[in-house]
Amino acid sequence: MIFETIIVLEIIAQIIGVILGIIQPIVTPIGELMVLWVNYLLQYFPYGNLTLYIAIFIILVVAGVIINASIIGRILKEKVEEFEDKLAGDEEEEEDIEEDGEIKNLKEKDESVIYAFSDSIWDFPLFSAADYKIAVNPDRKLKKIAKKNLWQVI
């Protein structure tokens, strides 16, 4: 059993050897080139003080948490959008539309599942009453809301 394992290992070693032998003439010059620029850049890395490297590590981790936690990103994005809307003097129409109570009560009247299809932001009350919201060739505002709420966009 051990003898067989040794033979298998020998075969694997020979295969690796052959592969390395074939690729070495191509790979070694590339490796030497890599060593050149690594050596060149390595002299610019400060030696003897780990503080800088610890600081970089902390910065990367904190930045990773802030950027990759999309909740924070979303909040920041919303704040920026609000600010931009304020600057442009564009009043939020969606809230006014949402206030419209006529279609909102649809859900109370019918307990069955409701599908809503529309292409316009003006059908927002219909969407808020429906269980499944599908935006078909939506306008800019509806597309924005659909993306935000993960509605299907066709």
Added chain:
Amino acid sequence: MTEQIDIMAEEDSFLEELNRDAKNIIRGIGFTAIYIITTMIIPYFTFTWVKELSIFGIVDIEMTQSQYDKIIFWILAFGLIISGAAFFSYSSPPQSIRGGIFALIQVILNCFYIWSYKFSGATEIQFDIVNFGFFYLNLQQMIITYLGIYFLTILLKVYDIVDFAVNREKIREKRMEKLRKAKEKKMMKRAKK
């Protein structure tokens, strides 16, 4: 009633997003831990162990105190940056451009890390065989070959970034579609209840 549903949907969406973020961050923490162990802790203890062995004359790896200090410094320095980059890369959403960029940075840092091993003297080892002679193992050449192969990894990472950038919309749509389907499934379950 409708307001309640809207609030519930908003809460659901918030929880889903929080869940997704938490998963990404946990994945980042997991990989950072793996990188800290493999690039810092294991090499640190290995070199400390090898140094002790060389002091007792068991193996003939000439490692002076200065070489030891140097290799430990570079291991810790590059290990820290690699682990930081790994956190950023693995906590990013899969197939995102920022994740790709940090994966590339990580690979480049790995080149520095691997090459810094030459400072230890562990790349040139002499083995003495009693009543026979000695043989000399030059691992530096092996590292050069390895770096040459590693160059292909750099090319692959660059290709990944280009791919993510070109197919950005498609990737985003797929991700949204996946999320939407999960959300619909959840809503269906709730509706059935």
